[in-house]
Amino acid sequence: MYADVIVDIVRSEADKIFEYSFTDETIKTGSRVIVPFGNKKIEGIVVNVKTECEYSPSKVKPIIESLDPVPALTAESVALMDYMRKTCYVSRAQALRLFLPGEMRKGKVKEQIVRYAILSDGFNRSEISLLRKTAVKQKEFLEYMLENGKTKISFANEKFGSQAVKSCEAKGYIVVTEEKENRSPYLTLSAAKKDIVLTEKQTAAVNEILNTDKLATLLFGVTGSGKTEVYLNLIDKAIRQGKTAIMLVPEIALTPQMLSQLRARFGDAAAILHSGLSAGERFDEWWRLRSGEAKIAIGARSAIFAPVENVGIIIIDEEHDGSYTSESAPRYATADVATFRAKYNGAKLVLGSATPSVDSFLFAEKGEYNLVSLPDRINKKPLPQVDIADMRQEVRRGNNTVFSSALREELKRCLDSGNQAIIFLNQRGYSKTVICAECGHVQKCTECDVALTYHKEEDALLCHYCGAKYKMITACTECGSKFLKYGGTGTEKVVYDLQKMFPEAKILRMDRDTTKNKEGHFKILSAFSERKADILVGTQMIAKGHDFPFVTLVGILDADMSLHFSDFRSAERTYQLITQVAGRSGRAGNAGKVVLQTYSPDNFVLRKAIAYDYEGFYRHEISIRKATGFPPFYDIVRVMIKCDDERAAVETTKALYGELLSFYNQNKEKFRFFGAMKAPIKKLQSQYRYQILMRTEKNDKEILDTVYYSSEKYNRGKIFVSMEINPNNLS
Numbered sequence: 001m002y003a004d005v006i007v008d009i010v011r012s013e014a015d016k017i018f019e020y021s022f023t024d025e026t027i028k029t030g031s032r033v034i035v036p037f038g039n040k041k042i043e044g045i046v047v048n049v050k051t052e053c054e055y056s057p058s059k060v061k062p063i064i065e066s067l068d069p070v071p072a073l074t075a076e077s078v079a080l081m082d083y084m085r086k087t088c089y090v091s092r093a094q095a096l097r098l099f100l101p102g103e104m105r106k107g108k109v110k111e112q113i114v115r116y117a118i119l120s121d122g123f124n125r126s127e128i129s130l131l132r133k134t135a136v137k138q139k140e141f142l143e144y145m146l147e148n149g150k151t152k153i154s155f156a157n158e159k160f161g162s163q164a165v166k167s168c169e170a171k172g173y174i175v176v177t178e179e180k181e182n183r184s185p186y187l188t189l190s191a192a193k194k195d196i197v198l199t200e201k202q203t204a205a206v207n208e209i210l211n212t213d214k215l216a217t218l219l220f221g222v223t224g225s226g227k228t229e230v231y232l233n234l235i236d237k238a239i240r241q242g243k244t245a246i247m248l249v250p251e252i253a254l255t256p257q258m259l260s261q262l263r264a265r266f267g268d269a270a271a272i273l274h275s276g277l278s279a280g281e282r283f284d285e286w287w288r289l290r291s292g293e294a295k296i297a298i299g300a301r302s303a304i305f306a307p308v309e310n311v312g313i314i315i316i317d318e319e320h321d322g323s324y325t326s327e328s329a330p331r332y333a334t335a336d337v338a339t340f341r342a343k344y345n346g347a348k349l350v351l352g353s354a355t356p357s358v359d360s361f362l363f364a365e366k367g368e369y370n371l372v373s374l375p376d377r378i379n380k381k382p383l384p385q386v387d388i389a390d391m392r393q394e395v396r397r398g399n400n401t402v403f404s405s406a407l408r409e410e411l412k413r414c415l416d417s418g419n420q421a422i423i424f425l426n427q428r429g430y431s432k433t434v435i436c437a438e439c440g441h442v443q444k445c446t447e448c449d450v451a452l453t454y455h456k457e458e459d460a461l462l463c464h465y466c467g468a469k470y471k472m473i474t475a476c477t478e479c480g481s482k483f484l485k486y487g488g489t490g491t492e493k494v495v496y497d498l499q500k501m502f503p504e505a506k507i508l509r510m511d512r513d514t515t516k517n518k519e520g521h522f523k524i525l526s527a528f529s530e531r532k533a534d535i536l537v538g539t540q541m542i543a544k545g546h547d548f549p550f551v552t553l554v555g556i557l558d559a560d561m562s563l564h565f566s567d568f569r570s571a572e573r574t575y576q577l578i579t580q581v582a583g584r585s586g587r588a589g590n591a592g593k594v595v596l597q598t599y600s601p602d603n604f605v606l607r608k609a610i611a612y613d614y615e616g617f618y619r620h621e622i623s624i625r626k627a628t629g630f631p632p633f634y635d636i637v638r639v640m641i642k643c644d645d646e647r648a649a650v651e652t653t654k655a656l657y658g659e660l661l662s663f664y665n666q667n668k669e670k671f672r673f674f675g676a677m678k679a680p681i682k683k684l685q686s687q688y689r690y691q692i693l694m695r696t697e698k699n700d701k702e703i704l705d706t707v708y709y710s711s712e713k714y715n716r717g718k719i720f721v722s723m724e725i726n727p728n729n730l731s
Contacts, residue, residue, distance in 0.1 A: 030071030221374030223583025243312025384592030432488030
């Protein structure tokens with residue numbers, strides 16, 4: 001027998017199918033194998049099994065070994081790999097790596113085998129009396145075994161000593177067995193099962209999703225409208241039909257909350273997949289899904305590659321979120337992968353959001369998606385009232401703090417009434433920049449062309465792009481002046497100021513700095529949910545999906561900050577962020593309030609956001625996109641050239657630009673823009689960055705193929721060249 005194998009090397013010259021022979025009958029399509037490759041042994045994936053080979057059998061090398069008792073990948077995974085290679089412009093190996101836990105690929109993690117002690121058949125207490133008087137630990141161990149039964153050897157060794165345990169085994173009193181044991185994440189996570197009766201609108205939504213002849217449904221429901229119960233009901237129906245389900249959320253922080261609800265409803269049928277798990281936990285959860293023991297995969301973006309078969313429903317919650325687009329190789333859009341999997345399995349795809357992406361709403365408007373709306377909150381309560389605090393007026397009144405007088409008053413009222421508040425600011429650290437008051441020099445990262453952020457708790461300057469840490473300066477590194485000032489405010493500074501204003505209040509902070517440790521998100525959110533804190537300060541990870549019944553106030557600081565980014569999506573993202581974070585308020589019995597602080601109170605986007613007028617915002621935004629030639633009407637194609645040698649980066653950019661320019665000149669009617677330039681952040685992680693930007697006709701295969709294959713020729717040595725289609729971040 002012969003096998004077509006893809007070797008685990010991402011270089012373009014190795015992006016081929018190689019033939020090997022085998023006699024092991026366990027080897028099938030999807031099997032992980034070790035094969036000889038040159039003078040090395042390397043891991044590969046079998047993508048096809050056949051009886052004949054294309055080359056002379058004498059030249060075909062044999063597979064060395066199979067790594068798993070069953071194929072790690074499904075036939076669907078192999079088909080999806082081929083789809084991604086053609087549409088996302090990634091190598092076969094890059095695509096296949098998405099389907100497997102990284103540590104599993106590298107052979108660094110295996111199943112956990114636990115040794116247990118069991119009393120031998122027929123053993124009784126009388127035999128203990130026959131032991132020597134000095135065998136105290138052996139007697140204690142055997143008494144313990146009589147009382148408690150099967151015991152872990154590791155526990156027995158620790159409690160009674162390994163010598164006593166070995167002696168009991170040698171005398172035939174106990175038998176040692178080995179069992180596979182799963183490393184289950186969030187073991188303390190639980191939730192009581194609730195018998196929830198769907199409202200008429202929720203029931204109608206479920207029926208519309210199941211009965212539509214369209215593959216995908218956009219579930220457009222305001223915050224608090226009960227989308228989650230619709231999801232759970234759809235999953236339940238899929239499981240009852242013997243199918244599986246994939247449930248995606250945009251943030252790791254949201255997975256414990258959703259997992260607790262899935263466990264309450266479906267028990268151990270739910271398995272979680274995300275990068276925050278330990279290697280062992282991820283390995284075991286992955287195999288639970290692959291073996292069919294678990295039927296529901298829950299996780300962030302990467303869980304779309306969960307190894308479940310016979311998928312009945314795929315749900316992407318908060319579908320508008322930018323985290324669903326991969327910004328590093330291999331680059332892909334989660335919705336595209338989900339669409340492929342839904343078509344392959346004949347499944348339903350649900351994209352849910354209170355603030356749909358402009359692209360998705362256009363698809364719904366054109367009839368490509370089924371549109372289902374949930375326009376009211378489940379508790380019939382109105383959406384929270386949003387008050388605008390004009391920070392220009394605050395400055396004129398002499399208020400130079402980050403808090404408006406309106407927000408301070410509302411915070412006091414909220415805390416006095418025994419409720420909770422959320423303060424949102426999308427900037428971590430103490431201050432954004434450290435500036436010399438004499439010469440104006442801003443401290444920057446030596447590896448990146450960006451300003452460093454001051455972190456007071458660590459008394460250090462941090463780069464939020466490469467993670468580099470620098471000692472806090474006492475004098476300007478340019479002119480030596482000791483007159484330093486701080487520019488901007490971060491979450492750390494907000495907590496510091498709040499503690500001075502409300503010394504009795506308990507405050508939690510949630511950002512990337514406070515959630516580095518395993519289960520960091522879970523612990524902070526659990527503490528706040530259990531009312532162990534009065535105020536939660538955080539970045540955008542607190543803005544979506546969370547349900548805190550006692551939160552009646554949300555303060556949004558620097559609401560217009562994201563409006564000024566040089567990105568065509570800045571208006572859309574600002575609208576979404578404001579609406580989402582406002583939606584955390586007033587979700588239970590008490591009415592909610594939102595104080596939105598801004599220096600641009602008359603801005604169109606902010607006005608539409610505080611009125612919860614999504615359709616008004618959409619009409620305005622889509623007309624601008626169409627007139628100016630931006631997505632979803634045209635594609636943005638970016639070629640990024642990176643190198644640690646700036647001269648080499650510039651020369652490569654010029655050469656590639658010249659090659660693409662001739663193609664552009666022959667096809668000008670297909671382009672709205674074509675040009676080469678420095679990237680907005682010129683240097684990142686020691687790499688100089690230049691780019692060639694294009695706005696082209698939508699989904700033009702000739703353009704995309706030409707740009708990709710021209711770019712690949714320059715992707716050699718120290719030069720890194722990559723193509724992105726509609727990148728999520730243009731900086």
